[in-house]
Amino acid sequence: MDKIFLSALSVECIVGIWEWERRVKQTVIIDIEMQADIRKAAATDRIEDTIDYKKVSKRLLSFVGESQFHLVETLTEEIAKVIVTEFGVQWVKVRLNKQGAIRGARDVGIQIERSAADY
Numbered sequence: 001m002d003k004i005f006l007s008a009l010s011v012e013c014i015v016g017i018w019e020w021e022r023r024v025k026q027t028v029i030i031d032i033e034m035q036a037d038i039r040k041a042a043a044t045d046r047i048e049d050t051i052d053y054k055k056v057s058k059r060l061l062s063f064v065g066e067s068q069f070h071l072v073e074t075l076t077e078e079i080a081k082v083i084v085t086e087f088g089v090q091w092v093k094v095r096l097n098k099q100g101a102i103r104g105a106r107d108v109g110i111q112i113e114r115s116a117a118d119y
């Protein structure tokens, strides 16, 4: 399975369950893997024949940056739904890291895999 990946996309957003987190944006770091058959685009050399990862990154920067979810679970799920439903991706893996959220731990977050059949 060919994949297009986008690693360490850093976005500031409102995410958290504590009162201060509803007012102060925090940084989440997002890793994406998308199933993609890259052979047609490789043969035609046309961006129209593949998933434009720039468009995906711009959409995620906007969606996540404007989001105000409480749980990282909800934010991660909604990111996967945007990618599958808006970009015609058949399978996606999303890993969301809320770095620094837990004292003594560098990383904490969620990793999910979703397919078009899930929506």
Ligand SMILES: Nc1nc2c(c(=O)[nH]1)N=C([C@H](O)[C@@H](O)CO)CN2
Pocket (backbone or CB within 6 Å): 015, 016, 017, 018, 021, 070, 071, 072, 073, 098, 101
């Ligand atoms: N499973 C989860 N546990 C916790 C979350 C979360 O989003 N999912 N969030 C928090 C706090 O917002 C924390 O990130 C900041 O102190 C705690 N537990």
